[in-house]
Structures are given as structure tokens and as C-alpha cells.
Amino acid sequence: MDPDRIEAAAAGDGARQHRRLPEWLRRSLPAGNAHGSIRTLVDELRLHTVCQSARCPNQRECWSRGAATFMIAGDRCTRSCRFCSVQTAPPLPLDAGEPARVAEAAVRLGLRHVVITSVTRDDLEDGGAGHFQDVIRAVRDRLPDAVIEVLVPDFQDRPGSIAAVIAARPHVFNHNLETVRRLTPAIRSRASYDRSLSVLARAWKLGAPDLATKSGLMLGLGETEDEVLEAMRDLRSADVRILTLGQYLQPTPANLPVAEYIAPDRFADLRAAALDMGFRRVAAGPLVRSSYRAADAWPGGAPAKVESNLCTDPKIKD
Numbered sequence: 502m503d504p505d506r507i508e509a510a511a512a513g514d515g516a517r518q519h520r521r522l523p524e525w526l527r528r529s530l531p532a533g534n535a536h537g538s539i540r541t542l543v544d545e546l547r548l549h550t551v552c553q554s555a556r557c558p559n560q561r562e563c564w565s566r567g568a569a570t571f572m573i574a575g576d577r578c579t580r581s582c583r584f585c586s587v588q589t590a591p592p593l594p595l596d597a598g599e600p601a602r603v604a605e606a607a608v609r610l611g612l613r614h615v616v617i618t619s620v621t622r623d624d625l626e627d628g629g630a631g632h633f634q635d636v637i638r639a640v641r642d643r644l645p646d647a648v649i650e651v652l653v654p655d656f657q658d659r660p661g662s663i664a665a666v667i668a669a670r671p672h673v674f675n676h677n678l679e680t681v682r683r684l685t686p687a688i689r690s691r692a693s694y695d696r697s698l699s700v701l702a703r704a705w706k707l708g709a710p711d712l713a714t715k716s717g718l719m720l721g722l723g724e725t726e727d728e729v730l731e732a733m734r735d736l737r738s739a740d741v742r743i744l745t746l747g748q749y750l751q752p753t754p755a756n757l758p759v760a761e762y763i764a765p766d767r768f769a770d771l772r773a774a775a776l777d778m779g780f781r782r783v784a785a786g787p788l789v790r791s792s793y794r795a796a797d798a799w800p801g802g803a804p805a806k807v808e809s810n811l812c813t814d815p816k817i818k819d
């Protein structure tokens with residue numbers, strides 16, 4: 502969702518949507534135009550970000566802090582998940598120059614934690630895993646001390662594709678479960694709940710103990726609390742270490758409507774339950790996204806005081 506639609510009064514449909522938003526989803530805009538420099542950089546280097554393509558509500562905040570999530574392998578997805586606003590279209594060939602340009606952007610932004618995701622490329626034999634390898638290696642060449650986090654598609658659970666990504670040694674392997682078992686067929690396109698769990702378990706087996714596995718759920722799609730707890734237990738059974746829980750927001754009128762707005766105190770309760778289940782880091786809150794303040798959730802990088810902030814308040818302080 503365009504941040505301006507959330508954070509500022511608008512006209513027409515936007516105003517109706519804004520009025521329906523609960524208070525905890527309304528925020529003031531960061532002052533200044535610091536986010537504009539990322540937009541310029543992204544345009545100049547012909548890159549895509551999931552911040553823009555998914556209409557993330559945190560774009561203004563994250564970009565003002567100099568953080569963005571690069572989306573590689575084009576901006577055309579071969580799937581059509583009902584929650585997602587990334588366009589579905591026949592994909593273009595991979596851009597062999599993209600790895601170097603992502604690395605250049607990470608250098609110019611001074612990133613210490615680089616998050617890389619992609620569209621789903623079911624048209625490619627390896628699902629784009631080789632391209633992930635190239636991007637990870639290009640970033641590491643330029644920023645050897647940076648933490649590298651990948652947020653990957655399911656690669657149709659091909660062992661070779663997952664192994665290829667792990668071979669490039671990212672620090673964090675993130676694959677989102679997105680929603681509970683019952684709602685998965687209606688919400689995700691050509692994905693399966695068990696396949697995603699298998700991807701995560703496979704990644705952990707291949708990368709442990711140097712790899713952190715991470716996953717996330719969107720809430721507010723009509724799931725019950727018991728179903729959320731079941732999904733969290735399933736993720737722990739797949740050895741997932743880091744969890745994100747956020748509120749689903751309808752990015753465009755063509756996407757699924759919100760079934761429920763989850764109050765911050767329910768996120769706090771779920772975060773406590775997740776920590777009891779053994780997750781090492783949990784970011785839970787209405788505006789949490791899988792890459793929101795990702796550096797704070799890195800096990801080696803976040804002091805305890807930051808961990809305690811990674812939770813329920815969308816107005817997280819540095």
C-alpha cells in the first residue's frame with residue numbers, strides 16, 4: 502500500500518480506506534526528503550525494490566533510514582498470489598549486469614545488512630537460484646563484512662536450487678509461509694504450505710549451524726489464533742529461528758480485502774508465545790514486514806535492547 506494512503510488524508514476511495522484504518526496503523530510521515538535519494542539511486546542503477554513493487558507501507562520510513570530491499574530477476578512474477586501487488590506477466594531474460602548493480606547500490610547506501618528478494622521465476626530451470634548466487638557473491642565481493650539476507654521463493658522445493666543458494670553462504674535464509682494451512686490454497690498461487698515448510702527445513706539442514714532460517718506470516722486474512730499457533734509450531738518443527746508477524750494490508754483494490762485488523766496487544770501475545778516455542782528472534786506488530794528492520798533481527802547484530810523493541814509498537818525507536 503502506498504504509504505501516503507495510510508499516513509495522510511486522501512480523497513475518494515483513499516479517504517474511505519483511511520477512515521477504516523485503526524488508529525495504530527496511522528503514523529506521521531518522517532520529516533524531510535531523505536527517501537528521495539534511494540529513489541534516485543534505484544532509478545539510476547535500473548534496480549527494482551520490493552518496497553515499491555509490493556507497495557509496502559513502511560517505504561517512507563525505511564527509505565528515510567537508508568534501508569531498502571532489492572528485488573532481483575525482474576519485476577514480473579510468474580505467480581499471482583492474491584495478497585501481492587507485484588505484477589504477473591511473462592518474465593524477461595535475466596540481466597547479467599544486475600548482480601554488480603545491486604552490489605553498487607549496497608555500497609553507495611553503506612548497507613551493513615543487505616536484503617535481497619526476487620519475483621518467482623517458475624520459467625527458469627533453477628527458479629533463479631543461480632542468479633541469487635551471483636548477486637550474493639557480488640555483494641560479498643564489495644562488502645565483505647555485510648550481513649546478507651535472502652528472501653527466496655519456494656523454488657518448487659528443488660534440492661539443487663536451495664543448495665545453490667546456500668552454497669553462496671547468505672547469513673539469513675528467509676522464505677515466508679505467508680498464511681496458515683487452511684488459507685494457503687486460496688491465498689497463495691501454486692504454492693503449498695507443506696512445500697514451504699520443506700524448503701525451510703532443507704535450507705537449515707544444508708546451512709546449519711552458520712545459517713539462520715527465517716519465515717513470516719501475514720495476519721488479518723481470516724485465520725484463527727489457534728491456526729496461527731499451529732503455523733508457528735510447524736515453523737519451529739522445520740527449525741526456523743527467526744519469525745515475523747505483521748498485519749496484512751490490501752495493496753490494491755484487486756487484492757484480497759482485509760478480514761480483520763489485529764490489535765497490537767494480540768501481536769504482543771503472539772510474540773511471547775513464539776519466544777516460548779523457541780524462536781530466537783521475533784518481530785511482531787501491525788507494520789512488521791519480513792524485511793522490516795531486518796538488521797535488528799540478525800542474531801549476531803542486535804543488542805538485547807533492540808530485540809525488545811522488535812515487537813509490537815510500529816513506532817520503533819532506534
Ligand code: SF4
Nearest residue numbers: 552557560563792793
Ligand atoms: S519493510 Fe522491507 S519492503 Fe517494506 S519498505 Fe522496509 S525494507 Fe522495503
